[in-house]
Structure formats: C-alpha cells, structure tokens
Amino acid sequence: MKKFFARNIEGRGRWIRAIGGGLFVLVGVLAGGRNVWAAVALILAGGFLLFEAVRGWCVLRACGFKTKL
Numbered sequence: 001m002k003k004f005f006a007r008n009i010e011g012r013g014r015w016i017r018a019i020g021g022g023l024f025v026l027v028g029v030l031a032g033g034r035n036v037w038a039a040v041a042l043i044l045a046g047g048f049l050l051f052e053a054v055r056g057w058c059v060l061r062a063c064g065f066k067t068k069l
Contacts, residue, residue, distance in 0.1 A: 004062050005055075005057060005062070006057070006062075007055070007056040007057055008056070008057055008058055008061040008062060009052075009056055009057065009058045009061065009069065010056075012069055013058065013067075013069035014052075014053045014056055015053070016069050017049045017050070017052045017053035017058075018049070018050060018053035018054075020046075020049050021045075021046045021047065021048070021049030021050035021051075021052075021053060022046065022050070023046070024042050024043070024045050024046030024049060025042070025043055025046035025047065025050070026046075027042050027046075028040070028041070028042030028043035028045075028046060029043065
C-alpha cells in the first residue's frame with residue numbers, strides 16, 4: 001500500500017490540482033442553494049483534488065495510467 005500512495009506528481013501537476021480543487025469547492029458552495037446533490041458532489045471532488053495536491057499523489061498515475069501533468 002505504501003508504494004500505491006507514494007508521491008508521483010511534481011510541482012506543476014500539484015498546482016493544477018490545487019487550482020482545480022479550489023474552483024470545484026467554490027462552485028460547489030455557490031451551487032449549494034440551487035442543487036444540494038450537485039453541490040455535495042462538487043465539494044467532495046474538489047476536496048479530493050486538494051488532497052492530491054497536498055499529498056503530491058495522483059490516483060490515475062497510481063493505477064498505472066500515464067498523465068501529461
């Protein structure tokens with residue numbers, strides 16, 4: 001399990017994930033009054049992207065997929 005959660009992205013990929021995660025959370029908060037389920041999904045997805053950015057880990061890369069960032 002340790003190898004699965006090993007760092008596998010560098011600075012540029014971490015920034016992209018952090019910005020995307022922040023935007024997802026922001027849109028989720030703004031959409032909260034219109035559609036609660038969409039807001040929850042956006043906030044959870046944004047939180048996961050922020051986790052990936054902080055950890056320096058990408059779930060797709062950990063599963064063997066090649067990504068550009």
